[in-house]
Each structure stands twice: as C-alpha cells, then as structure tokens.
Amino acid sequence: MSPPAGQERQRPGVLFVCVHNAGRSQMAAAWLEALAGDAVEVRSAGSAPADRVNPVAVAAMAEVGIDLSRRVPVLLTGDSVRAGDVVITMGCSDACPVLPGTRYEDWALDDPAGRDLPAVRGIRDEIKVRVERLIAQLVPGDGSGR
Numbered sequence: 001m002s003p004p005a006g007q008e009r010q011r012p013g014v015l016f017v018c019v020h021n022a023g024r025s026q027m028a029a030a031w032l033e034a035l036a037g038d039a040v041e042v043r044s045a046g047s048a049p050a051d052r053v054n055p056v057a058v059a060a061m062a063e064v065g066i067d068l069s070r071r072v073p074v075l076l077t078g079d080s081v082r083a084g085d086v087v088i089t090m091g092c093s094d095a096c097p098v099l100p101g102t103r104y105e106d107w108a109l110d111d112p113a114g115r116d117l118p119a120v121r122g123i124r125d126e127i128k129v130r131v132e133r134l135i136a137q138l139v140p141g142d143g144s145g146r
Helices: 024-039 055-062 078-082 117-138
Strands: 013-018 041-046 086-090 103-106
Touching: 013 024, 024 041, 024 055, 024 086, 024 117, 055 117, 086 117
Parallel strands: 013 041, 013 086, 086 103
Antiparallel strands: none
C-alpha cells in the first residue's frame, strides 16, 4: 500500500508484470530480491497467471543460485499496481492499470514459454542486466541493498 499522506515510502516498490507471471516477471523479481536485498520492495503478478512457474525458468535461475521452485504465479490487481513506485511490464502493458504518479517501463523481452534452457539462459541474463540498471536508478550507493 502507499504510505500515508505526508510520509515517504522507506524503500521503493517495484512490480514486475507479464501475462502468466510464470517466467520473465518471476525471474526479474528474483533477480531484484537477490541483488538489492531489502533496499527495494519487490512484487510480481500476471494478467492471466499460469498454474505454476515455468520449469525451464526455474532451472535457469537455479544455475545462478536463485530458487524459484516455491513461487506461485499471482493475479495482477489494482492494489498491486498502487503499491508500486515502478511498474515494469513485459508483454502485457495493455492489461496493466495506469495510475498517476507511478513510473512505467515496458521491457521488450522474449517469453521463455516453450523455449529450451539455452534460450531461457539468454533471457535470464538480459533480465539481470536490466535489473542492475534499475537498482542503480532506485538505490543510492552501490545498489547492493546491504
């Protein structure tokens, strides 16, 4: 939720959104959590969530020491959008409510659905680069959050 009037949020909130919340948005949220620590409030959601996170995305992230195996896709709601300072869409920007005062970015990334592990590794690595840039913008100092 947004902070009460007159109070600033302690840490920036970021929401990653893709259609199924099963690949790109899950990987991006996990990267941001891993790289920024507690410096950023992280959420992810989907406009039409899948039943589970893409197993190939889980395998690709496991290779870099990040466990997605217990994550569950979540439905995008207006409340989740309102809770973020930055909303990053990945192929579903039309489904995401646009609210004044919220920063929006659309990251054009391939969907990992139906792709093999080598292809998903490339998507994973591109997401990491974009997340690192985002951290540099949101977190003062070294961006480690620690």
